[in-house]
Amino acid sequence: MRDQVDSAGQERAHRRRLLFIPGYDPRSPAAYHRMWTEEAPRQAAVSGAVIAVGRKHADGDHALGWTVQTMMDGRAAETRVTLLRWDDLVRAWWLRGERRVIAAMPRWVGAMAGAGVYGLTRRSARALWLCLMTPPVILSALVGLMALVALAAGLAASWAAIPVAAAAPFAIVWLWRRIDSQVNCGWVSQCFSYMARIAADPPPEQAERCDLFARRLIAAVDEGWADEVVLAGFSLGGNQAVRALARALALRPDLGRGSTAVTLLTLGQGLCIQAALGDETFRGALKTVEAEHSIGWVDATSASDPASACTIHALHGVIDAPDPNRPLRRAPRFHKLLTDEHFRAIRRDPLAFHFQYLKATDLPDGYDWFALAAGPDFLIQRSPA
Structure with missing residues (x-):
């Protein structure tokens, strides 16, 4: 590893470049900087660390930047x-309105079923x-309910079934919206719909953006400032990180073999x-990333x-063994890191649970996003090739 001492022989702060790709999220990236500034003090209070998050600033094309200074267990990191950013692409692909979300459901459900995803997850990933x-x-329950209401109206008076049937689609959308406000079924539908669409017909703008990300990764390594460059992908941002890393390896086959460590970090x-x-x-892309062992990979x-x-x-299903x-x-055990009340609350909301990777915990001595992303340790210890 790069020698982490200054010209006077004193140990200096660990230097990291963190390139972070968010998930399938149409919000401005400012929401993620705000999450850092809000959650860092909470995690610091739990862990006893010092975490200072700087102001956000534009950082070139399709990028937002900020600095983080930490002191953990007497050791510093910068x-x-x-x-x-790919939020502009997400907004362009985002299904507008509940009707479009509902209309797209048969396609992604069919794609998942046809690919054997339901069978696989039922056995091995019950939560998913x-x-x-x-x-x-x-949706099936709502359609069935409206059908029963229309049938009952028809049995009571045949003419009454007509307005009930006409109102049924509006009632289904209204009820879906009410349920969605509690369990975020619309958000997960958006994500699953995107996955099915992107697999069947990947748009060229996605490849172009991942090419840009790849070049940013190479530039961060070539800059020479960091001891470690981490490409982190959260949620479906992990897919983009894999694509970008594979493209970077095509452009620079020796990536990760120099004095600067390069690590892929996937979350959720x-x-x-x-x-x-x-x-x-x-x-x-997955096969390319798996084969290049000079690049570390933490999940x-x-x-x-x-x-x-x-x-x-x-x-699974990509590499035979x-x-x-x-x-x-480094699987987070959130049930041991959060209070019982907090854990029960996120268990009821898949979106809240999913974003817990990027938030403070209630208890110490376990998964710590800020130590992982901005702490004084290399994600994976290795020697340069």
Whole structure:
């Protein structure tokens, strides 16, 4: 590893470049900077660390940046965060209105079923299976309810069935909206719909953006400032990180073999689900990343996260006999890191559970996003090739 001492022989702060790709989220990236500034003091109070998050600033094309200074267990780190943006693409692909979300459901449900995802997750990722089942079950129940109401109206008076049937689609949308406000079934439907669409017909703008991300990764390594460059992908941002890293390796085959460590960090990922949908370009990217052992790979995915592949190996169905230590897993045990009340609250909301990876915990001595992303330790210890 790079020698972490200054010219006077004193140990200096660990230097990290963190390139972070958010998930399938139409919000401005300012929401993620705000999350850092709000959650850092909470985590510091729990862990006893010092975490100072700087102001956000534009950081080139499709990027937002800020710095993070930390002191943990008497050791310092300086992290330059670059959030790589694709929220503009998400907004362009986002299904507008409940009717479009509902109308798209048969396509993604059919794609998941045809790819064997329901069978796989029912056996090995129960939380995800329940999440996949929730939107179609809710919709089926609403349609069935409206059909029963129309039938009852028809039996009472044949003419009454006509206005009831006409009002049924509006009632279904209204009820869906009410349920969605409690369990975020619309959000998970958006994500699953995107995964199915992108596998069947990947738009060129996605490849172009991942090419930009790849070049930013190479530039961060070539800059020479950092001891470690981490490409982090949260949720479906993990898919983009894999694509970008594979592209970077095509442009720079010796990436990660120099004095600067390069590590892929995936959080709350569903990589094997995207691969199962028949996305051959993505499967090829996964194989490229798996084969390049000069690039470290750490994965933090909870077994109970309903919007992830849970305990299914990230390379399931892609590599015949995947290495159990690639990626190196650091599975968060949120039930032991949060108070009982807090954990029960996020269990009722898949979106809240999913974002817990990027938030403070209530209790110390476990998964710590700020130590992982901006702490004084390398994600994976290795010697330069």
